[in-house]
Amino acid sequence: MLGSFAVLRKQSLLGDAISHAALPGIAIAFLITGAKDSNILLIGALISGLIGTFWIRGIISKTHLKSDTALGLILSLFFGFGMLLLTFIQKQPNANQAGLDKYLFGQAATLVESDVWLMAIVTGICLIVLLLFWKEFKLLLFDADYTKTLGFNTKFIDILITTFIVIAIVLGLQTVGVVLMSAMLLAPAAAARQWTNSLGIMVVLAAIFGAFSGVVGTAISASQNNLSTGPVIVLVAAVFVLISFLFSPSRGLLFREIRFRKNRRDLKLQKTLSFMFNIAKTHEDISHPHTIKILNNFQGFTRKTLQKLVDQNYVTISENMWSLTPKGFDSAANLYNQNQNQNE
């Protein structure tokens, strides 16, 4: 759901960066408390995720480094630091340490009831805030400068959105793991984007796609041995994206190709017609028959287009001769006019 905002804000890879950046937070939280209470670890992850995000912002706005560099930098540096801490923890004499790396790759099966409740509550809060600030979010998304002139506190709204994205990511970490989190954030939103141009519909669609791929993915992974949940969910989501890319009515590749072909055929038809028109013009009687052979020199001509012209009553054919009908002549003349008008 929040992924929609990330996609539209061109911050798609932020999810990837944050999910990696959360690692040192988890490790530090563990080092401080020494306990494996998932709530505390999540808060640690949240804090370090936020630090990472704002550092990325700082790098982009204060230096000439580009956003991709900043993302990659923070991602790898935080993750490396987290690994250092994790290996450091492993050397510590503390029996609790096992299972910390579960956060890395995620395992939906390890979730307990309280985790699920936590997720449900956070999702609920996200939804409420989203509804409350819907107008502001939307404005900021599409026209940040305008929002500023209207007197909204853009910084506050910005931080709000970012915080919620980070929260969503951190929560998702437990389920699908660091690497696949970005796909969970992106894929439903990218798929939803293909079907609509309206933000509201897109958010709802993304939520549906996300939930659906979650359910289907879990079902598939449960039905087979040795299939971890996270990757399967991601693959299901990817299938959604693929389908959306191919078959969405207005933006999809398939329909675009069909439109493309149709346009080309129309153009050929018109070319043939205008060629005929140019020949017919030289004769007094417009329906004066000509041999089909003349048309052979002409590239736009195929037997099929000729047949089509006949179907549309523009041309009549008798044996090897063709002749323009008055209707065909008129429309060809108009065609010519149109082209000329366009040229002017």
Next chain:
Amino acid sequence: MSNAQIEIQLIASLVAIACAIPGTFLVLRKMAMISDAISHSILPGIVVGFFITQDLNSPLLILLAAVTGIITVILVEYIQKTGLVKEDTAIGLVFPVLFSIGVILIAKNANDVHLDIDAVLLGELAFAPFDRLMVSGVDIGPKSLWVIGCILLITITLLIAFFKELKVSTFDVGLASALGFSPAIIHYGLMTVSSITTVGAFDAVGAILVVALMIAPAATAYLLTTDLKKMILLSIVFGVFSAISGYWVAHWLDASIAGSITTMLGLLFLSVYLFAPSKGLIAVMYREKQQRTEVSLLTFLLHLGNHQEQEERHVNHLNEHINWQKVRSKTVLDLALKNNMITIENDIVSLTKKGNEFTTQAISYIITNEDSKIEHMKDDFFLFRG
């Protein structure tokens, strides 16, 4: 220092150099995230290679992994070209999918072999010296040393051979194609080298460290210089420095070498980010403050120029009139005094000849909309900057 320690440091340094070179170009071409994508998506390539050869050490693995890396790049570009989503979304979609395929392949078929995700993602440098290359029974050093050495050699050769082409096509694609060398070939060449480097290095240091070693030194160097050659050299130096110091930190903490090298890179970047002479955070903030004072000074001088009446030029009145805080107006007054632009008699401020000249010139620039020239003018007039 034992033999193994030297070897580890040598491998780490070589990896650092091999990564820094393509990394520089990736950063300059705004494709840094591609390296992250490649490092993840080579997983299925490695897995498939392993199924074919049943041998983790075969060169086919590296080849297949590199091919997967290139497939990633092509896929990303294809998705991007359809115009349905932005480039970063395309990257974010492609590599988790490929990675998932790799994970599932491992989980389904290779559960009992030494090939798990941790090893791929994190790597373990400490074990590198134990994996030795034997040629006709003679031990000639660790295998990864040879692998990364070869890759480095190829990279350097390519760099020297195509330096000019790389440079032109990085900074000016239009010019490159006009001059007759195809940017596409250079592009895919660079991608191939990056993939191969990633693959060759991940074995020793893990995928994440590869990304860190590619991006971090280059980004750090980019903050310090704008000269391509210097940038490459600097990033190599940074890479090697953090590789060696990282090793000793890891030795001291008894923790993961890859992690501590990355941490060293992070510290290095942080300090440069804060203290770099012209592009560091502190320098930028200082410059912003300086500019603010200087703009205030200009406003102040203009105000003086517009008012001849005594009461308008009283020091206290200025505070109220232009609405500045005490400290701020004092800074501005001091600056103006230091630069001999004003004189103060009995708390009455008046412009000197020099101040007048400065103001007139500044106004003419502002009116003709040539604000940028004011900067040069400041150099001529100011003895002290704000």
